[in-house]
Amino acid sequence: VRTDTHVLLDGDMTPVPAGAHTFARQADGNYRLTFNGGGRAGEYHLYDGNGRLFEQRINVFDKGTLKNDQYLKVTHPADGVTKPSWERVRLDGAGR
Numbered sequence: 839v840r841t842d843t844h845v846l847l848d849g850d851m852t853p854v855p856a857g858a859h860t861f862a863r864q865a866d867g868n869y870r871l872t873f874n875g876g877g878r879a880g881e882y883h884l885y886d887g888n889g890r891l892f893e894q895r896i897n898v899f900d901k902g903t904l905k906n907d908q909y910l911k912v913t914h915p916a917d918g919v920t921k922p923s924w925e926r927v928r929l930d931g932a933g934r
Contacts, residue, residue: 839869839885839889840853840889841887841888841889844863844869846861846869846871858873858874858875858876858878859871859872859873859874860872860874867886867887868884868885868886868887868892869884869885869886869887869889870882870883870884870885871883871884871885877897877899877904878897879897880895880897880909881894881895881896881897881909882894882895886916890914890916891914892913892914892915892916893911893912893913893914894911894912894914895909895910895911895912896909896910896912897909897910898910898926906929907928907929907930908926908927908928908929909926909927909929910924910925910926910927911924911925911927912924
């Protein structure tokens with residue numbers, strides 16, 4: 839994330855073109871990258887105001903089939919020492 843221009847960059851520091859995702863600065867100063875299509879639909883990455891990844895959602899598949907009622911939530915601690923942790927989130931019939 840390039841925080842001075844609010845642009846998403848790839849590994850080569852090239853702006854990522856619009857496509858199957860949305861990227862926006864949120865009211866709290868963080869940034870959210872949300873995937874809108876395909877097998878990654880609903881996944882997201884949250885970055886702090888300095889562009890550091892602190893949370894992401896990863897879809898769960900079983901034998902090639904997306905499990906709409908669950909996902910992995912990965913938390914990346916800010917201290918740079920503690921390893922990321924994850925939890926499996928299971929949704930109810932209403933998607934909560």
